[in-house]
Amino acid sequence: MKSAVVVFPASNCDRDAATALEQMTGSKPHMVWHQEKDLPDVDLVVLPGGFSYGDYLRCGAMASQSAIMRAVKEHAEKGGAVLGICNGFQVLTETHLLPGALMRNADLKFVCRPVGLEVNETQSVYTRKYSHGERVVFPVAHGDGNYFADDETLNRLEGEGRVVFRYAEGDNPNGSARNIAGILNEKRNVLGLMPHPERVVDPLLGGTDGRKLFESLIETLS
Amino acid sequence: MKARVFVTLKNGVLDPQGKAIGHALNGLGFGAVGDVRAGKVIDLELHESNAEKARASVKEMCEKLLANTVIEKYEIELKA
Amino acid sequence: MKARVFVTLKNGVLDPQGKAIGHALNGLGFGAVGDVRAGKVIDLELHESNAEKARASVKEMCEKLLANTVIEKYEIELKA
Amino acid sequence: MTQITPDIVREHGLSEEEYARIIRLMNREPNFVELGIFSVMWSEHCSYKSTRFHLRKLPTKAPWVLQGPGENAGVIDIGDGDACIFKMESHNHPSFIEPYQGAATGVGGIMRDVFTMGARPVAMMNALRFGEPSHPKTRHLVSGVVSGIGGYGNCMGVPTVGGEVNFHRSYNGNILVNAMCVGLARADNIFLSAAKGAGNPVVYIGSKTGRDGIHGATMASAEFDDASEEKRPTVQVGDPFTEKLLLEACLELMATDAIIAIQDMGAAGLTSSSAEMGDKGGSGIELDLDKVPQREANMTAYEMMLSESQERMLAVLKPGREAEAERIFKKWELDFAVIGITTDTKRLVIKHHGGVVADLPITALSDEAPVYERAYETQRPKSGQPKFDAKKSVTDSLVKILSSPDMCSRRWVWEQYDYTVMADTAQQPGGDAAVVRVHGTNKALAITTDVSPRYCKADPFEGAKQAVAEAWRNITAVGARPLAVTDNLNFGNPQKPEIMWQIVAGIDGIGAACCALDFPVISGNCSLYNETNGEGIHPTPAIGAVGLMANVHRMATVAFKRPGDAIILIGETRGHLGQSIYVREIEGREEGAAPPVDLAAEKKNGDFVRKLIEDGRIDTAHDVSDGGVLVALAEMALAGNIGAEVGVAGETPEAIPFFYGEDQGRYLLAAPPDVADKIDQEAEKSGIVVALLGKTGGDKIAIAREGEVLLSKLRKAHEGWFPAYMSGEEVPLTN
Numbered sequence A: 001m002k003s004a005v006v007v008f009p010a011s012n013c014d015r016d017a018a019t020a021l022e023q024m025t026g027s028k029p030h031m032v033w034h035q036e037k038d039l040p041d042v043d044l045v046v047l048p049g050g051f052s053y054g055d056y057l058r059c060g061a062m063a064s065q066s067a068i069m070r071a072v073k074e075h076a077e078k079g080g081a082v083l084g085i086c087n088g089f090q091v092l093t094e095t096h097l098l099p100g101a102l103m104r105n106a107d108l109k110f111v112c113r114p115v116g117l118e119v120n121e122t123q124s125v126y127t128r129k130y131s132h133g134e135r136v137v138f139p140v141a142h143g144d145g146n147y148f149a150d151d152e153t154l155n156r157l158e159g160e161g162r163v164v165f166r167y168a169e170g171d172n173p174n175g176s177a178r179n180i181a182g183i184l185n186e187k188r189n190v191l192g193l194m195p196h197p198e199r200v201v202d203p204l205l206g207g208t209d210g211r212k213l214f215e216s217l218i219e220t221l222s
Numbered sequence B, C: 001m002k003a004r005v006f007v008t009l010k011n012g013v014l015d016p017q018g019k020a021i022g023h024a025l026n027g028l029g030f031g032a033v034g035d036v037r038a039g040k041v042i043d044l045e046l047h048e049s050n051a052e053k054a055r056a057s058v059k060e061m062c063e064k065l066l067a068n069t070v071i072e073k074y075e076i077e078l079k080a
Numbered sequence D: 001m002t003q004i005t006p007d008i009v010r011e012h013g014l015s016e017e018e019y020a021r022i023i024r025l026m027n028r029e030p031n032f033v034e035l036g037i038f039s040v041m042w043s044e045h046c047s048y049k050s051t052r053f054h055l056r057k058l059p060t061k062a063p064w065v066l067q068g069p070g071e072n073a074g075v076i077d078i079g080d081g082d083a084c085i086f087k088m089e090s091h092n093h094p095s096f097i098e099p100y101q102g103a104a105t106g107v108g109g110i111m112r113d114v115f116t117m118g119a120r121p122v123a124m125m126n127a128l129r130f131g132e133p134s135h136p137k138t139r140h141l142v143s144g145v146v147s148g149i150g151g152y153g154n155c156m157g158v159p160t161v162g163g164e165v166n167f168h169r170s171y172n173g174n175i176l177v178n179a180m181c182v183g184l185a186r187a188d189n190i191f192l193s194a195a196k197g198a199g200n201p202v203v204y205i206g207s208k209t210g211r212d213g214i215h216g217a218t219m220a221s222a223e224f225d226d227a228s229e230e231k232r233p234t235v236q237v238g239d240p241f242t243e244k245l246l247l248e249a250c251l252e253l254m255a256t257d258a259i260i261a262i263q264d265m266g267a268a269g270l271t272s273s274s275a276e277m278g279d280k281g282g283s284g285i286e287l288d289l290d291k292v293p294q295r296e297a298n299m300t301a302y303e304m305m306l307s308e309s310q311e312r313m314l315a316v317l318k319p320g321r322e323a324e325a326e327r328i329f330k331k332w333e334l335d336f337a338v339i340g341i342t343t344d345t346k347r348l349v350i351k352h353h354g355g356v357v358a359d360l361p362i363t364a365l366s367d368e369a370p371v372y373e374r375a376y377e378t379q380r381p382k383s384g385q386p387k388f389d390a391k392k393s394v395t396d397s398l399v400k401i402l403s404s405p406d407m408c409s410r411r412w413v414w415e416q417y418d419y420t421v422m423a424d425t426a427q428q429p430g431g432d433a434a435v436v437r438v439h440g441t442n443k444a445l446a447i448t449t450d451v452s453p454r455y456c457k458a459d460p461f462e463g464a465k466q467a468v469a470e471a472w473r474n475i476t477a478v479g480a481r482p483l484a485v486t487d488n489l490n491f492g493n494p495q496k497p498e499i500m501w502q503i504v505a506g507i508d509g510i511g512a513a514c515c516a517l518d519f520p521v522i523s524g525n526c527s528l529y530n531e532t533n534g535e536g537i538h539p540t541p542a543i544g545a546v547g548l549m550a551n552v553h554r555m556a557t558v559a560f561k562r563p564g565d566a567i568i569l570i571g572e573t574r575g576h577l578g579q580s581i582y583v584r585e586i587e588g589r590e591e592g593a594a595p596p597v598d599l600a601a602e603k604k605n606g607d608f609v610r611k612l613i614e615d616g617r618i619d620t621a622h623d624v625s626d627g628g629v630l631v632a633l634a635e636m637a638l639a640g641n642i643g644a645e646v647g648v649a650g651e652t653p654e655a656i657p658f659f660y661g662e663d664q665g666r667y668l669l670a671a672p673p674d675v676a677d678k679i680d681q682e683a684e685k686s687g688i689v690v691a692l693l694g695k696t697g698g699d700k701i702a703i704a705r706e707g708e709v710l711l712s713k714l715r716k717a718h719e720g721w722f723p724a725y726m727s728g729e730e731v732p733l734t735n
Ligand SMILES: Nc1ncnc2c1ncn2[C@@H]1O[C@H](COP(=O)(O)OP(=O)(O)O)[C@@H](O)[C@H]1O
Pocket: D126, D127, D128, D160, D161, D162, D163, D164, D165, D410, D413, D414, D428, D429, D430, D431, D432, D433, D434, D449, D450, D474, D625, D626
């Protein structure tokens, strides 16, 4: 699987994503600066976590206007996989590659802790190695992860099996609607999620629950 | 020319910050405070003297960047 | 009665957010944009019909909570 | 230009004698700009005039020290060509005035100190002291400081992995916000601040200069009174986004060989950075202020020289390399300007609007700055052992202590910090020391900050010694080898002889412990005049320390791992209750002697424990500190969610002093019984005091003859206080 990690000014999980990808795939991903107009020939594009443009104005808003995002959109339209983690998820909603919006956490505080998630959907290139309803623990680290969409959109997401990860009951860290932690686009090739799978691929760092996400991708895209 | 843009959450979109402010104000003894909504104000200096053109351009800025129209609405005020 | 409060940074205080927005707007091709300052707007519903009293009370809210008067200033607008 | 009057001299924090000294050094009266420059350079904050004489006594050398005090941060060798760079610094006064921005810019400032030397910051710590919880300002200050630290550190993408929080009324009017940054660099690519050579371009990098925090450095060196909240200067606002770009841009420039010297602009901005670079390089510096990127119109030379705008750096490049550097900074969308040149005159010459507005000998600002051997008055340390009511329930007291403001879980704090970013955090907040793997290797850094101000108040010498010993012990308890120390000396007004004694004794205490433990001080910071209305804070010499673990997979954590493990207590228990948490929280008195530290036993016990961890024989260890054995035991049980059965052991049969005494140099370990027996024998053979206290298991802590308490009850007590207290928090209003 060939992959690329987009780097925006003040992305800060770009190295984490690259390390996890390298560890899981055996090869280094391309690091792509936001001002580039084209993507290298890759199967997977990762929009990493961080505070692109300081998260000023709205998280992900300014990054969504970067030159590279046009290429990312094209990649997605052609069916290429795009994974947005944390700030990357925010960029994806701001770019309208995913519906809804990520608002300030309900208690207005940044939250960093491991959270329990339920894999709600295994029919995707990201989750086929998980079993349906599987409980996993990924860390979250964000101030704006409170997923919002109107009821119609939420119903649709649920109806179409696009809610891939949910916070375990009672473990919702941000007030997210219907405990949503991660969603797919209609074509199911774009995934955005607030928790960090790339931070749980090494047992030293508190777990390996994120590995199957990368293994799923490798299995499908290689 | 100067423009002031207000970006506020659409009705129906929950506003944790507004709610928290309302709660805190009540807690401080301001009992007469009802609903509170929080938003952003952005003041722009424009090198443009034609009001028509200025408004059109600020509108475009709002649509493109300043507001997320999935959840937010905006108002524009121009001052000479 | 309704009140709208604008909270903006005092002159001279660095406004990283405004700076970044201005920069982004320029980058998007809005060349006519000069200085940008970002602030907050807070809309309050008040169970108070006396404008005088309402203003006094909102002023107190600003001093106590809504504005950080070390770095911010505020304006109050009342609407019936 | 403004006429200089005695009032103006006084407002600049300079005494009559100091002003006379300036005239002597200049051979004339300084003008207003020059006076401003002297005032910041000769401030306590920049010149260390009250402490310099005593700081010389600290041990600063060891074979692994690559750079001791004197540069922006200290550097140690951690093998394989890697270097670790770290420092701790205070932002106390600004944080009291504006907690969010004060704390945020404190974080930004210490990060710049570390990355200006070529290191990528990899971990942050913070040591915080607030007033008593019931004080009307405390909650607001806690809320603002914690979100400010998170707001800046999180955006930078550097994990904040630990720290300390204390509450005490002595900080009611004077909180302490000390931040520590640890970075990694290659040992052969370290950047210093000596602007050697003449004719080299001086370049300005980062944010534009505004009228921020003018006189911050002099403010940090003055006492507060009730009026000073009105006289505030413009508070600096942090811009972590720009700092993140500055970090990346600087590291990119540092990968070239274009830099001769580089230095962040901290307190006293352009003034101290240029003067210090010139001083260290033995050269002169000429600056043209018209070239300085400015955020505001009509800034005067005085304002530009004294501005404390954040996120700025000053560098001296090799001639001809300007364009290459400029390209890098433009890529990162940062301001870049050549604003001056180095000279061979050893003078700082400032030009503005075509004229010379300041011209002074650089040595007058540095070497010739006043150094005071201030008078001090030795006080008698507190002594004696407090009385206690022996009938009080040991288990009820445990619940009460674990839910007290100083002893409860700090989860509410650390969950607001991203402690896992960079994917190398092997030990998160909540343990003895944070453990951060050196990226791409198997080795790791162990990091801690420690001081017990109540001990220092009772006995500044023993208290400071204890702070160093505890830091050393915390690093040892995770299995790392303690390597070096940074200190943050927070004290009151040094012009008072009793405070000066605290400072002198504190420094002596640090020196004694660092010598005995082979634990050199490589960087530090002094924050004096922490007083409000004449009332000084508890002396608070915070110690930040770093250690090295060769194999991160051989690491101990505090959590009990298995039921049925034997619990081993290493170190001698005499039942020292003086200045203990027990007597304060249960008896309601702050009383008695601070616990003495036997540095030889400290070293012996620690070396023994570390070896066990390094050899892979022990994976569960916790040092015994605040609250004594029972608190340490409860923390281990809670972390592993496994209970324990224990009893009093050794020669102190009385339960309360045994379980709550704060004797130093002790550790609790847990291991399977056969391993534990061997360890017990080995310890005795080596002359180390050792005792088996009981075993792990169950869902409660059961104490022979004293009763038991469920872990669930302890957990509720331990986790409950902070969120409950902060639930009355006002909303952090951010954009
Ligand atoms: N301000 C803080 N930020 C992050 N972590 C903190 C902070 N204060 C305390 N902690 C963490 O809480 C734990 C307990 O702190 P403390 O009681 O001071 O530890 P110790 O007694 O081992 O020095 C430590 O892991 C420490 O790093």
